Amino acid sequence: MPHFQIGVHEEELDGEVEGRLVRSLTEALVRVYGEGVRSMAVVEIFGIPRHRWGVGGVPGGAAGGVHAPAVSLHVREGALRLPGIEDAPGQLIRTITDAVAGVFGESVREHVGVRIVGVPAGRSGVGGLVDPPPPAR
Numbered sequence: 001m002p003h004f005q006i007g008v009h010e011e012e013l014d015g016e017v018e019g020r021l022v023r024s025l026t027e028a029l030v031r032v033y034g035e036g037v038r039s040m041a042v043v044e045i046f047g048i049p050r051h052r053w054g055v056g057g058v059p060g061g062a063a064g065g066v067h068a069p070a071v072s073l074h075v076r077e078g079a080l081r082l083p084g085i086e087d088a089p090g091q092l093i094r095t096i097t098d099a100v101a102g103v104f105g106e107s108v109r110e111h112v113g114v115r116i117v118g119v120p121a122g123r124s125g126v127g128g129l130v131d132p133p134p135p136a137r
Helices: 017-033 035-040 077-081 088-104 106-111
Strands: 003-009 042-048 070-076 113-119
Touching: 003 017, 017 035, 017 042, 017 088, 070 077, 070 088, 077 088, 077 113, 088 106, 088 113
Parallel strands: 003 042, 070 113
Antiparallel strands: 003 070
């Protein structure tokens, strides 16, 4: 299950940005993996008060005064090496950055942080079941 977590300044959230982020990040995933992944995409948005966010050693600051959202995408490690999908990590980083810039404006593009986390097989689960199950020995 692809799982996004995005940290943004609380002050940037206005009741409309949240829906745009959910839609934009989901579309970024669909552009790389296709329509079948849409129903599995999870997006969590964390609003962080400006005084609890620091960049470059400056509390409450941001690079050049520009808000810099931080995005993590957790996916199965195998999804980063699927046949027929060239450079999945690079594609994901580019499409996620495009999605965030599309919501917050081009001024954030060069400051958006994206982290792709590959979860090894057998180290995630849903409903109490390991998914996918580890190979039999």
